[in-house]
Amino acid sequence: MGGPATASVPLRLGNHSYDVLIGPGVRTSLPGIVRRLGAGRAVVVSARPAEWVPDTGVETLLLPARDGERDKTLATVEALCGEFVRFGLTRSDVVVSCGGGTTTDVVGLAAALYHRGVAVVHLPTSLLAQVDAGVGGKTAVNLPAGKNLVGAYWQPSAVLCDTDYLSTLPPRELRNGLGEIARCHFIGAPDLRGLPLAEQITAGVSLKARVVERDERDTGARHILNYGHTLGHALEQATGFALRHGEAVAIGTVFAGRLAGALGRIDQARVAEHLEVVRHYGLPTSLPDGVEPEALVRLMRHDKKAFDGLAFVLDGPRGAELVSDVPHDVVIRVLDGMPRAHLAELVG
Numbered sequence: 001m002g003g004p005a006t007a008s009v010p011l012r013l014g015n016h017s018y019d020v021l022i023g024p025g026v027r028t029s030l031p032g033i034v035r036r037l038g039a040g041r042a043v044v045v046s047a048r049p050a051e052w053v054p055d056t057g058v059e060t061l062l063l064p065a066r067d068g069e070r071d072k073t074l075a076t077v078e079a080l081c082g083e084f085v086r087f088g089l090t091r092s093d094v095v096v097s098c099g100g101g102t103t104t105d106v107v108g109l110a111a112a113l114y115h116r117g118v119a120v121v122h123l124p125t126s127l128l129a130q131v132d133a134g135v136g137g138k139t140a141v142n143l144p145a146g147k148n149l150v151g152a153y154w155q156p157s158a159v160l161c162d163t164d165y166l167s168t169l170p171p172r173e174l175r176n177g178l179g180e181i182a183r184c185h186f187i188g189a190p191d192l193r194g195l196p197l198a199e200q201i202t203a204g205v206s207l208k209a210r211v212v213e214r215d216e217r218d219t220g221a222r223h224i225l226n227y228g229h230t231l232g233h234a235l236e237q238a239t240g241f242a243l244r245h246g247e248a249v250a251i252g253t254v255f256a257g258r259l260a261g262a263l264g265r266i267d268q269a270r271v272a273e274h275l276e277v278v279r280h281y282g283l284p285t286s287l288p289d290g291v292e293p294e295a296l297v298r299l300m301r302h303d304k305k306a307f308d309g310l311a312f313v314l315d316g317p318r319g320a321e322l323v324s325d326v327p328h329d330v331v332i333r334v335l336d337g338m339p340r341a342h343l344a345e346l347v348g
């Protein structure tokens, strides 16, 4: 399996610790992991064609899935659990997810709830899911009222980030994941520009692992993973999700640099570094035409981190941290000062 190019990043979380393997071919580690778990049966829920699904080494039910927000619902969780029952999956068996972040989210939640928790192994197949969504144990589905409103913390037993999957991604999907890598530059990762992609993934996962170890339940330190996300989430909504998550986070990262500069938390060179890093990854740096600053502020006030007025994760003398009660007029001024571009140019 894996060979010398394989990296292994541990997540040390007491009796639910696990490793994230990263590299070409690591999906072939799956039967060994299933054996170690002592599972007699597996349900593999896959948004990828059957030829990309590795052997589990035990009796297996393969269920098709669709990546995307449309299927990230409680109805999908219920349908999956119904299939688990019909197959005879027990609490000592295993569920495997194979797909992008929406698939790891919904399958992770089904595993968390079935028999009050059955082991799950994630095989994230998108760059975004390998760097972020598939690691750290957050699972959730959407309600009509909003994204990720119902979920659980349910750590996987292993995560296999097989970089072979990335060769199947369209360029825009790959770029989407680079948005999460770019934001690592400002939350404690070394400069990853120019490194091979697998090394960038490993660095992003290592950073996330250390943060999750300190704050598994997102009560403090884990907020920094949402660098660039407050404006990013608002932009996704304001554009009717025409901007992909990573694209919106990239613009949110440039904005976070400008806002930190306007608040005197960082100097102009560091503000400029935000633009340079995001640009390096080929990601958008301007606000889309026609999206009004006041409308964005309204959306940001509904962001789940804005529990105390307008709150942003911002760079500063102590590194990135959550800053509450950012004055409304400063946010509007910084948004007004952002360059603008037509949406079609931003999504490349």
Ligand code: GLY
Binding pocket: 132, 133, 135, 136, 138, 218, 222, 225, 226
């Ligand atoms: N995606 C951010 C987190 O896992 O906390």
